[in-house]
Amino acid sequence: MTVVWHCQAVNSSRTAGAVRQGSLRELNLAVVLRRIAAADPPPSRARIAADTGLTRATVSAVVDDLITGRLVTEADPAPRTGAGRPARVLLLARDGPAGLGLEINVDYLAAYVVDLAGDVRHHEVHRADLRPVSPADALARLVELAGRARAAAVREGLTLAGATLAVPGLVDARGLVRLAPNLGWREVDVPALLAAHPAVTEPVPGIPPLVVENEANLAALGELHARPDGPRSFLHVSGEVGIGAGIVLDGALFRGARGWSGEIGHIPVEPRGRPCRCGGRGCLETYAGQEAVLAAAGLAGADLPADTAARRLADLADAGDPPTLAALHAAGTALGVAVAGVVNLLDLDTVVLGGGYAPLARWLRPPVAAELTGRVLTAAWSPVTVRAAALGAASAAVGGAGSVVRRIITRPSGWLSRPT
Structure with missing residues (x-):
């Protein structure tokens, strides 16, 4: 019995050691790859060792694994003046x-x-x-x-x-x-x-x-990573036929208790207003969705794809077409009413207009901002920024x-x- 127990203990010790070694390797791989992904300018092996506290030998072994696995490539840096040969730099692979x-x-x-x-x-x-x-x-x-x-x-x-x-x-x-x-x-x-x-x-x-x-x-995640130096908390509103929102708090997507957060298109802006496909009345998307804006601009039934519709509206607004300008102002006002409630609740300082709203931000931003200024309790001390999305319709x-x-x-x- 003692012999059996002793053998099992030795085997368990070896297994535990192997698990710890494997976990350490996983951790080092992740630390080094994340450092390469986040670095600007691209780092050298020595730079990673200095930044992470890992030994140069460990970094070199990890980098070799990442290169073999087609996750990282090593390249000569840009030419520079001064003495000494510059170290080669590490980049994320473009063929992995x-x-x-x-x-x-x-x-x-x-x-x-x-x-x-x-x-x-x-x-x-x-x-x-x-x-x-x-x-x-x-x-x-x-x-x-x-x-x-x-x-x-x-x-x-x-x-x-x-x-x-x-x-x-x-x-x-x-x-x-x-x-x-x-x-x-x-x-x-x-x-x-x-x-x-x-x-x-x-x-x-x-x-x-x-x-x-x-x-x-x-779409909100796309915006978060398209602007790494941008705000870490914001509301991203995607305007298509329907209207959805992604909420980012401290760099993480807020999903809600069941993962269903962000249905801003079905916030009522007119409690007894127009009927909505969801079964409710007065929902935001019945006033600021693509079809509602096209109808208000005199383009009802045009049956245009989202990006074409946005370009058409932008062209007409740029030409000073009164119905289009009025339609965009009304949509921006309704959008501002709904967004103000979200900002008051979550204390956000940035609103991003994405999807079909991105090319129309020039005309939507003023009425949205006006509603935020008038309705957000803290606007006098901390104005809310309203801007177009970096990725536009491709965000999602x-x-x-x-x-x-x-x-x-x-x-x-x-x-x-x-x-x-």
Whole structure:
């Protein structure tokens, strides 16, 4: 009995040591890769050792692993004056893993491929009114876009490591779309419908092959990472046929208790106002959504895609068209009323106008800002900044693709241990 116990103790000790060693390696891989991803200018091995406190030997071994795994490349720095030979610098690889961002919205489908450095390497947008289309047929069309995106990624020397799908509605943790009123979807099991289609991404430990997420949340994440020096707390409002919002607090997405936060389009701005597709009345999107603005500008029934509609409205507003200017002012006023309530509740200092609102920010910003000034309790001491999104209509799909590569940067050991 003693002998058996002694052998088990030795084996357990060895196992525990191996686990600790493996965990330490995972930690070092993540620390070094995150440092390379965040550095500006690109760091050398010696710089990383100095910044992280790791030994040069450890950093060198970790960097070699990252280079072998196609996560990092080493390059000569820009020429400089002065004595001594400059050290080589480390960059995120442009021929390694990439993320696939997919979006299904009322009047378009989109697919974006984003590499580890955050650069868009492929994108395709298919325009179509998807309201009369069944969820299964709409997702089948999306799979075709995803397949072409994978082929484009392969041509670029990239490997798709995962995909994130943006949907304009309430999405639970399992990817079930509980409600997407503008698409007419209720209780749509997106993962189950897509299970019948061949995968378009490589299996990577720790990275789900497909994540389904609310499009406004992904747009907010896209904005957060597109402006690394920007505010860490803000409200991102996406204006399409529907209106959604992503809430970022201290650099993290606020999802709410069930993951359904941000449905700003269904905040009532006129309690007894116009009927909404959600079943309520007076919702913001019935006054500031794309169709409402087009109708107020005299373009009802124009049936324009979101980006075309925004450009058309911008052109008319730029030309001084009175109905268009009045429509944009009314939409901005309604938007400002709803946003002011969110700002008062959460104490935010920045509002980002994204999606179809981004190209119209020049005309929407003044009435939104006026409502914030008049309605936000703290505006006299701390004015709220209102600005256009950096990514515009591409925010959700790019944010989705970016979420895949950020998971790799956070846990590179999963990518390095994938089947090859």
